[in-house]
Amino acid sequence: MSTFLWVIYPYICLAVFVVGHVWRYRYDKFGWTTRSSQLYESRLLRIGSPLFHFGMLGVVGGHVLGLLFPQDWTDAVGLSHEAYHVIALAGGIPAGIAAVVGLAILVYRRRTVGPVFSATTVNDKVMYAVLGTVIVLGMWNTVAGSLFTIGGEYNYRDGVSPWFRQIFWFQPDASLMAAAPVGFRLHAFLAFTLIAMWPFTRLVHVFSAPLGYLTRPWIVYRSRDERPGRGTGTRAQKRGWEKVQ
Amino acid sequence: MRPMAQMAMVMNLDKCIGCHTCSVTCKQAWTNRSGMEYVWFNNVETRPGLGYPRGYQDQEKWKGGWTLTKGGRLTLRAGGRLNKLLNIFSNPRMPAMSDYYEPWTYDYETLLTAPAQQNFPVARPHSLISGKPVNIEWSANWDDDLGGSLEHAAKDPMLKGIEDKVTFEFDQTFMFYLPRICEHCLNPSCAASCPSGAIYKREEDGIVLVDQDRCRGWRMCVTGCPYKKVYFNHKTGKAEKCTFCYPRIEVGIPTVCAETCVGRLRYIGLMLYDADKVLEAASVEDDHDLYEAQRSVFLDPFDPEVQREAERAGIPGDWVAAAQRSPVNALINTYKVALPLHPEYRTMPMVWYIPPLSPVVDVVKDTGHDAEDSDNLFGAIDALRIPVEYLANLFTAGDTGPVDAVLRKLAAMRSYMRDINLGRDPQAHIPAAVGMTEEEMYDMFRLLALAKYDERYVIPTAHAEQAHGLEELATDCPVTGYDDELLDISGPFGEGSGRGNATPVAIENFHMLQQRQTSETLVGGGSSAGRVNLLNWDGKGAPDGMFPTSRADRPGEDEAEESGS
Incomplete structure (x- = not known):
């Protein structure tokens, strides 16, 4: 069972994540959008959305630090275990709170503002449920596990982190996760579920972060003939009908 | 010198009678879709008046267009690139639905199904956004012909500085109409505002277009355009704007608004x-x-x-x-x-x-x-x-x-x-x-x-050697089942997503259009489902479906009447 949960399942999810994005990009470029609902309501969005998104950027940064950087590295630069935890909590808890509060505002808005609610699809609702649960479990692990050490102290950098890194060397040790507290196991399991759902939800807009905007010229000129990656005309070129050079 | 060609338009305001034909035909051709109910690529405003959306000319409020920095450098009034990215999660200057209007339809069903009763049944307005009954409070032309001018026209941003001289008494007020489409600017601030780089200016004819496959719905263009002529399709989550009817321009016929201008x-x-x-x-x-x-x-x-x-x-x-x-x-x-x-x-x-x-x-x-x-x-x-x-x-x-x-x-x-x-x-x-x-x-x-x-209308056609690039030329089999597909446009990932759900811009090809344009006889058009494609209509004859079929032509009707009488 633990082999399935912590070896097979993550790989299935990651495969779906990668292949799914490629497929979605090719199948549904038109549907690849933030599907913003700002036109319907902007007062609550103005508070909730930046709070959530900037909070999430912090949370993701924290995960990179905690999961991808081995404990040896922080030890090597002379950062003690305690000091690391102080830094992690000082950064993680405000970011986490911002994300949770932002999400709460956004979900409240989605439920109570009529037009926004009617623009919410089943797909969205399922995604919000999983995303919300993952975030709440993550907060619980941080607050209960590290801050108040409810249920004993657990150093995830000895368990979860090595396992997570091993996934990318293709040698995950399932026993590392099996030994982790239930909160961490649920968080990891649902997070991989979310990763598998990712390409099929509106979350794809994360990969459209327009960083190129900082460097491109103000005005884009394009020839009638150029449609990068596609044929000309409204529809994609069909195989065998490519234009003659 | 770097010469470029630009399609441009001039409107002679003395001749505008404010009939809104341009707006209506444009809407029929381009924006009669769900998510675009409030969108008018072409609108006609009464001046003095608020315009559409309300008070869009007040750039102190909307921050559209460009401005000069203290050093004399040109920059976007709504803020530079970094500012845009920092505000990307919620655009602080975007007009809300209430600045346009809440689109509505009427509950016609009531009229048809009402039983015999003493009072006339009434078709109540229903919001096209929430589906609930609404009280209509504003529209694209609420202050048409100076309607309610004491209340509305006095707020016209363009009266700044001369408001004390203008008295809004009807017999003394001057009035004219201002039809507006996208300006297809040489220095488009909507394109400069687009984080994704989806809005581009065509090299050949300067028409400013939104690449629907690249737009990610960041909404900065809506703020960037000082004329508020980029609209957000709230169903597909993409920006859309006036296209200068480029499929028509490419084959040398004028835009729908110009063609139909009375x-x-x-x-x-x-x-x-x-x-x-x-x-x-x-x-x-x-x-x-x-x-x-x-x-x-x-x-x-x-x-x-x-x-x-x-x-x-x-x-x-x-x-x-x-x-x-x-x-x-x-x-x-x-x-x-x-x-x-x-x-x-x-x-x-x-x-x-x-x-x-x-x-x-x-x-x-x-x-x-x-x-x-x-x-x-x-x-x-x-x-x-x-x-x-x-x-x-x-x-x-x-x-x-x-x-x-x-x-x-x-x-x-x-x-x-x-x-x-x-x-x-x-x-x-x-x-x-x-x-x-x-x-x-x-x-x-x-x-x-x-x-x-x-x-x-002096419109040079796009060149035959470039014809493979024309929107009109589909290299595969044209328009099979186009109208049937229209019935269900909700895709798997929200409105309009998925392949084949995007409505092709033009459903006739280059040669057909050219033939229609030059032929002496009246040529029908339109489609089986009774929709008329005004985008391709050139004023010759009545396309199928423009008018309901006459009684005699309708099969089955006569028999029913006979048996009934």
Whole structure:
């Protein structure tokens, strides 16, 4: 069972994540959008959305630090275990709170503002449920596990982190996760579920972060003939009908 | 010099009767879809008035267009690149649905299913957003014809500085109509605002378009456009804007709004301009200089050097010829009667307007004086500062000089032509008073009053060697099941997602259109499901489905009636 949960399942999810994005990009470029609902309501969005998104950027940064950087590295630069935890909590808890509060505002808005609610699809609702649960479990692990050490102290950098890194060397040790507290196991399991759902939800807009905007010229000129990656005309070129050079 | 070609339009406001035909046909052709209910690529505003969306010209509030930094550098008024990215999660300056209006439909079902009763059943308005009954409080034309002007027109941002002089009493108010489409600017701030780079300006004809596959719905363009002519499709989550009917322009027929204009007040033609000079012209310090600065960007298509450079830049010879015949070029550069709308936004707009003389004429007429006498009109233009200053706020950033000059030319034309029409001797001193010769004056009259279809619309077709790039040319089997697919446009990942759900822009191909355009006979069009594709309609005959079939043609109906009677 633990082999399935912590070896097979993550790989299935990651495969779906990668292949799914490629497929979605090719199948549904038109549907690849933030599907913003700002036109319907902007007062609550103005508070909730930046709070959530900037909070999430912090949370993701924290995960990179905690999961991808081995404990040896922080030890090597002379950062003690305690000091690391102080830094992690000082950064993680405000970011986490911002994300949770932002999400709460956004979900409240989605439920109570009529037009926004009617623009919410089943797909969205399922995604919000999983995303919300993952975030709440993550907060619980941080607050209960590290801050108040409810249920004993657990150093995830000895368990979860090595396992997570091993996934990318293709040698995950399932026993590392099996030994982790239930909160961490649920968080990891649902997070991989979310990763598998990712390409099929509106979350794809994360990969459209327009960083190129900082460097491109103000005005884009394009020839009638150029449609990068596609044929000309409204529809994609069909195989065998490519234009003659 | 880097010559580029630009499709441009001039509208003669004296001729606009405010019938909204352009708006309606444009909507039929482009925005009669869900998510686009509130969208008017073309709208007609009554001035003075609030416009659509409400008060869009107040850039203190909406922060559209460009502005100069203290150092004299051009920058987006809504903030630079970093500022845009930091505000990407929630755009602080985006108009809300309430600034447009909540679109609605009526509950017609009630009328059809109501039982016999004492009172007439009423079709109540229902919101197209929430589906609930709504109280209609605003629309795209709520203040049409100065309706509620005491309350609404007084808030017109363009009355700033002259509000104390304008009294909103109906008998004293002047009024005219302002039809608006996207300006297809030389320096489009919507394109500059787009984080994804989805909005682009076409190299060939300068039409500004949104790549629907690249747009990610960041909504910055809505803020960036000072004319508020980029709209957010709230169903698909993508920005959409006026396309200058490019599938029609490519085959040489005018835009739907121009084609269907009852007053024939729109002119379409090419302008050649020097792309290297745009930035410099848009950055001149004084707002009053922007009109002349923009004119200085245009290139004279008769100049041999311009022709040589145009050839080097790949502009086809017949396009240069079309630029020479361009009515737009004549109105902007030869007669100098067309002015840009809000040059102070520094976007270098390319839909220009001939300001209306009629407010002045009306006043002179009302005083009992001869409203076609040049001296009376010249005197009135000098005396009637309110209409002139108002027009200057719209067209020259408040500089009354160019507006005065245009109105004097129109007034001179009016009285000069009266003498000719009445068989009197034409008076050469009238054109001379506005610096024109008699021939020039007559030519201008011809263009403004008599010009036929092919003089008003000089549109060079896109080239056959480029034809593979035309939207019209589908290389695979055209339009199978197009109308059936329309019935269900909700995709797996939200409205319009998935392959095959995007509605093709044009469903007829290049050759069919050309055939229709040149054929002598009436050609039907339209489709089986009763939808009429106005985008491809060229005024020849009635397409199938435009009118309901007559009773006699309907099968089965006669029998039913017979058995019933």
